[in-house]
Amino acid sequence: MQESYEYIETQLIQSLNLALNIDNETSYNHAFDIQANQDGFWFIPRLPAGFVVDSALYDKIYRISGAILYPNWTLLKQNGAYFVPTHSQDFHTQRALFFPWVEGNAKRLVIDDIDEFTEKWVNNKLPIMENLDINIDKINHIGIAGQSGSGKSTFLIFLLYLLKERGSITICDPKLDSPSRFARKFDIPVIAPVEVQNQNDFVSSVTAMLSQHLDLIHDRQRELYKDPNAKFEHNYIVIDELLALTENVAKNVAGAFQSVISQIALLGRATNVHLILVSQRFDAHALSTATREQLNVLIQIGNINSRTTSFLMPDLDPNGIVVPQGIGSGLIQIIDSEHPYQVLPLLTPSFKTKEVL
Numbered sequence: 001m002q003e004s005y006e007y008i009e010t011q012l013i014q015s016l017n018l019a020l021n022i023d024n025e026t027s028y029n030h031a032f033d034i035q036a037n038q039d040g041f042w043f044i045p046r047l048p049a050g051f052v053v054d055s056a057l058y059d060k061i062y063r064i065s066g067a068i069l070y071p072n073w074t075l076l077k078q079n080g081a082y083f084v085p086t087h088s089q090d091f092h093t094q095r096a097l098f099f100p101w102v103e104g105n106a107k108r109l110v111i112d113d114i115d116e117f118t119e120k121w122v123n124n125k126l127p128i129m130e131n132l133d134i135n136i137d138k139i140n141h142i143g144i145a146g147q148s149g150s151g152k153s154t155f156l157i158f159l160l161y162l163l164k165e166r167g168s169i170t171i172c173d174p175k176l177d178s179p180s181r182f183a184r185k186f187d188i189p190v191i192a193p194v195e196v197q198n199q200n201d202f203v204s205s206v207t208a209m210l211s212q213h214l215d216l217i218h219d220r221q222r223e224l225y226k227d228p229n230a231k232f233e234h235n236y237i238v239i240d241e242l243l244a245l246t247e248n249v250a251k252n253v254a255g256a257f258q259s260v261i262s263q264i265a266l267l268g269r270a271t272n273v274h275l276i277l278v279s280q281r282f283d284a285h286a287l288s289t290a291t292r293e294q295l296n297v298l299i300q301i302g303n304i305n306s307r308t309t310s311f312l313m314p315d316l317d318p319n320g321i322v323v324p325q326g327i328g329s330g331l332i333q334i335i336d337s338e339h340p341y342q343v344l345p346l347l348t349p350s351f352k353t354k355e356v357l
C-alpha cells in the first residue's frame with residue numbers, strides 16, 4: 001500500500017525543502033528523500049552532505065513536520081536523533097532518521113450520562129479518549145499533574161466512576177472537595193478533614209491508611225510466594241492534592257508518609273495495589289524521585305512547557321509537540337507493553353453526572 005503515502009511524502013518533502021534551510025541542500029539536488037508507511041516516516045540523507053545529521057536536525061524536522069501532519073498523524077516525540085538502517089545497497093543512503101507516528105490526533109470522549117456509560121463498560125480497557133484506552137491490568141500507578149483549574153479533579157472523578165466497577169477504592173481528600181462527595185455518593189471510604197483537624201494528625205491518619213494497605217501487600221506477597229498465579233482484586237488508593245498534603249507538616253510525619261508511600265509504589269505492582277496521585281506539581285516535596293519513577297501512567301494537564309513537565313516527565317522536551325488547546329488538555333505517557341513509550345497529546349473526557357459532584 002506504498003501508494004497511499006505518496007501524497008504525504010510529497011507534502012513533507014516540500015515543507016522540508018522550504019523550511020529546513022540546510023545550506024541550500026534540498027531534495028531537488030538529492031540531498032535527502034522521504035519515505036513513509038503506517039509506522040512513520042524516514043528522512044534519508046544522502047551522505048556525505050554539507051549539513052550535520054544530528055539531534056538538532058532531527059528536532060528541526062520534527063517541528064516542521066508536526067504541523068503538516070496534524071490532524072491526520074501524531075508524531076511521537078523522541079529524546080534524541082532516532083537513527084535506523086535502510087535496506088539500501090548504496091552506501092550513501094544506508095541510514096535514515098526515523099519519525100514514528102500514530103494515526104489521527106487526540107479526540108475527546110464526550111459522555112452524556114456517565115452512570116449509563118459506566119454500566120455499559122464491559123471490558124477491562126479504560127477509555128481515555130475516543131482513540132485511546134488503557135488495559136486496567138497494565139496500570140501500576142497513575143500520576144496526574146496540572147495547575148489549579150486545569151481539570152485534574154474532573155479527570156480523577158471520571159477515572160473513579162469507571163474504576164469503582166473493577167476494584168475497591170480508598171480516597172484521601174485534604175480539600176474536602178469533589179472526591180469526598182464522590183466517596184459519599186458511592187459509599188467509598190474517605191479520609192478528609194470533615195472536622196477541623198491539625199495537619200500533622202491528618203497526614204498521620206493518611207499514613208495509617210497507607211500502612212494498612214502495605215500489610216495487605218505483604219499478605220498478598222506471601223500468597224504469591226505459595227502460588228505465583230494467584231489473582232487479586234484491584235485496590236486503588238487515591239490521594240488528591242499531594243503537594244498540599246505534605247506541606248507544613250512536621251519532618252517526622254512527612255518522613256513516615258513518604259516512606260510508606262514509596263514502599264507501596266515499589267511493591268504494589270505485583271499485588272494489584274495501585275496509587276492514583278494528584279498534585280499541582282510532582283516535585284521532591286510532593287514525592288521522592290524513586291517513588292515518582294514507579295508511576296506508569298503520567299498525565300500532565302493545563303500549561304505544557306519544559307518547566308511544567310520537568311517533574312513528571314523529566315526527560316521530555318515538549319518543544320514542537322502539537323498540544324491540543326482547551327480545558328482538560330495536555331499530555332499523557334503510558335509506560336506499558338501496549339502503547340508507544342512516548343507522550344501523546346491528551347484531551348480528557350467531558351461527561352455529565354446526574355447530580356452535581
Ligand SMILES: Nc1ncnc2c1ncn2[C@@H]1O[C@H](COP(=O)(O)OP(=O)(O)OP(=O)(O)O)[C@@H](O)[C@H]1O
Binds near residue numbers: 347
Ligand atoms: N474534560 C473536561 N470537559 C469539560 N469541562 C472540564 C473538563 N475538565 C475540567 N473541566 C471544567 O474545568 C473546571 C476546572 O476543572 P477542575 O476543577 O477539575 O480543575 P482542577 O485542576 O482540579 O482545579 P483545582 O486544583 O483548583 O481543584 C471545572 O469547571 C470543570 O468542570
